[in-house]
Amino acid sequence: MIHEPNNWGRFGPDDQRGTLNLLTPSVVLDALRSATTGEVLNLALPIRGATSSPAPGTVPHLPGRPLPQHFMSVDGGDYAAGARPIGPGLRVADDALLVSHHGTTTHMDALCHMWSGDELYNGHPAARVRSYGATRCGIEHAGGVVARGVLFDVPRHLGLGHLPAEHRVSAGELAAIATPRPGDVAVVRTGWPLVWERSREEYWSGQPGLSAEAGRWLAGHDVAAVACDNAAVGGLDGRGMSQEPVEDDLHLLLLHRHGIHLIEMVWLEELAARGRTDFVFVAAPLRIEGGTGSPLSPLAIL
Template structure:
């Protein structure tokens, strides 16, 4: 940390929001000018079916992680108290949803998701992260994110449907596409989710992602969020692990050192087809107190 640029103390000694502090009312109002047509696109993967059916396996996910579970009662029953009468001839369908978000669905990482040594982002004690939740830097501090989104469609820029699994995006390639400003949400399209439709084994063989230098370049531009359609922002090897050392780990660079929240496993195909570099990005995580992250449905307003 002593030799790495970071945002510790920049927004106050008690700060738990990181670069989301850059989204002042004036910055949000300016971001809204990025919408010109009013078309709204969802950037989320679907949560599909219960694990008792094959439906969830049809959505891109990392192996070995519990899939989201969706249960529904269609007989007027109540999960907590059994059957409940609601009136003659009336029926109700109730839902129960269990989600483990990391690696299985579109989600946002909280600043307490990863750290090094004994300290979270901004020097908060890592001992505050317990099995009952994190009392520092949890996902509940995010609130709502409304910002200018900047799409870095790296695959399309290179004339590819998707990047190769071993491709690590350099900073100069991002610079060729766009120049983000303070508070912007940098959205990275690798096209890798398309591989799932062709071969699950190929999808699990590794993933393309940002290089460490690209992460530092985005941090130097004061982005508020880095979002991508891959599973880890950085690349993954054939074992599903990041292949850089700790000093270059993207989660440590962005979450831990700079307080930049991460959004992973986006669906960016419709957005990429529109050819828009700038748009309004809107997202809000569930208000899970002490959560290390949350599923979200990001929206792009064109």
């Protein structure tokens, strides 16, 4: 059992949803009041892919990860021998999608994605994570997420277009922007995806992200989830690794100790341009039984 403040046992000994339990009907109804104009923004990066094509590599991703592949059955060049007929003069095209979402596209991490020792979040046995999937804390337990989103636009607060790669967002910087309520989704903008179009090498040189102090601050405010436009919520060095001590690793701190789902690689530029701090945040991960995460298309309703 971990000794640092945590949410183990808080929602019952069998809990596999963590702080998503805070999204009670009354909290959800209150969150819906954050919508005032009805404008809907998609916060997902595009998934591009094709056989023998460079398309998947044109979207921000971490190097060395299997990129998404999108196969079509239209001209016989992909996974099937052409579009299949369904009637006289009628044909239909099919798709197949292969996605290793961690580090390659917008996604939500399940509570089984990271653990320490032999226990998952809430003391569930880590031995239940096997090659066929996790029988504890899989992404299928997350369910739909409807919450008040709170945008922490840190670069704007600091007068920058994007944060430098070495920047670690402090709790004080978050507190100067907003104070989340229990059940909110904290959405943190670093602006780092903008670097991708300027230089792939610079994008891969490291990434700004939350400090452990900021992670503890968000956990202390009982957020339901944390979403960020970088690839790991916490910062990364040039090897794609966290530089913090193990006890300060953001995945262990938030997923493992507090049961706070992480949403990574969101696209926040249009949302930031609207100048809104609060909005309705909607996300529905795929019900992948035993999945360590799921591709995601989060929505912001303004």
